[in-house]
Amino acid sequence: MEAFKTLTGRAAPLRMSNVDTDMIIPKQFLKTTERTGLSRGLFFELKTNADGSPNPDFVLNREEYKDANILIAGANFGCGSSREHAPWALLDQGIRCVIAPSFADIFYNNCFKNGxxxxxxxxxxxxxxxxxxxxxxxxxxxxxxxxxITLPDGEVVEFDLDGSRRHNLLEGLDDIGLTLQAEERISEFEARRKLATPWLERA
Structure with a gap:
C-alpha cells in the first residue's frame, strides 16, 4: 500500500449528504475483484446522463476538478452496504483523501485499509x-x-486521528503489511510447531 504523508492537490466539493456506497460505485461494477478500472463506475449515476453522455454539471466532470485527489463531501459519507469496491473506485480515480463531517463506520475503516x-x-x-x-x-x-490541512487562502485547520491508523498510513501498512512485520516470529512458531507436532505436516 502506498504511504500517505503529505498530499497537495485539487479538492473537489461534493455538496451532498448521505452518499451511500451504491452511489459511489453501483452494483453493476462489482463483478470484478481487480482494483483497477473502477473509476469508470465511480459516481456513475451522478456523472452520466440517461443517454450515456457525461453530465457536465457533476463536479468531477468539470475541467478544474478532473484531476482532483481530495474530495470534500457532506455528512454520513459512505453509508449503505459494506462494499470495499467503494474506496477502490475512489483510489482508482486518484482520490487519496476524503473530508466530511462524518463517515459510515465500515467505509471509514475500509479507507485506511486501502491507503x-x-x-x-x-x-x-x-x-x-x-x-x-x-x-x-x-x-x-x-x-x-x-x-x-492548509486551505487555499492560507488558513490552517488541525484534525485528530487515531495514532495506530496514522502510523499505518504513514508507513503504508495494510493488514497484510502489518502481518508481515511479524514474519520472523511467525516462521519461528511454525518451526517449533513442526518439531513438536510433526504428524501435522504429513499429507
Whole structure:
C-alpha cells in the first residue's frame, strides 16, 4: 500500500449528504475483484446522463476538478452496504483523501485499509472548505505527519486521528503489511510447531 504523508492537490466539493456506497460505485461494477478500472463506475449515476453522455454539471466532470485527489463531501459519507469496491473506485480515480463531517463506520475503516485518509471535521469547517474549493484556487495541502490541512487562502485547520491508523498510513501498512512485520516470529512458531507436532505436516 502506498504511504500517505503529505498530499497537495485539487479538492473537489461534493455538496451532498448521505452518499451511500451504491452511489459511489453501483452494483453493476462489482463483478470484478481487480482494483483497477473502477473509476469508470465511480459516481456513475451522478456523472452520466440517461443517454450515456457525461453530465457536465457533476463536479468531477468539470475541467478544474478532473484531476482532483481530495474530495470534500457532506455528512454520513459512505453509508449503505459494506462494499470495499467503494474506496477502490475512489483510489482508482486518484482520490487519496476524503473530508466530511462524518463517515459510515465500515467505509471509514475500509479507507485506511486501502491507503485513503478520511478526515472528519465540524460542519462549519466543511462549509468553509467547500467555499474555498469552489473558488478560483482549489489547491489544498493535507499534512498527515503534523495533522494539518492548509486551505487555499492560507488558513490552517488541525484534525485528530487515531495514532495506530496514522502510523499505518504513514508507513503504508495494510493488514497484510502489518502481518508481515511479524514474519520472523511467525516462521519461528511454525518451526517449533513442526518439531513438536510433526504428524501435522504429513499429507
Amino acid at each position: 485513503i485518509l478520511p478526515i472528519a471535521l465540524p460542519q462549519p469547517v466543511i462549509d468553509k472548505m467547500m467555499d474555498e474549493a469552489n473558488g478560483g484556487n482549489h489547491i489544498f495541502t493535507v499534512d498527515l505527519e503534523n495533522m494539518k
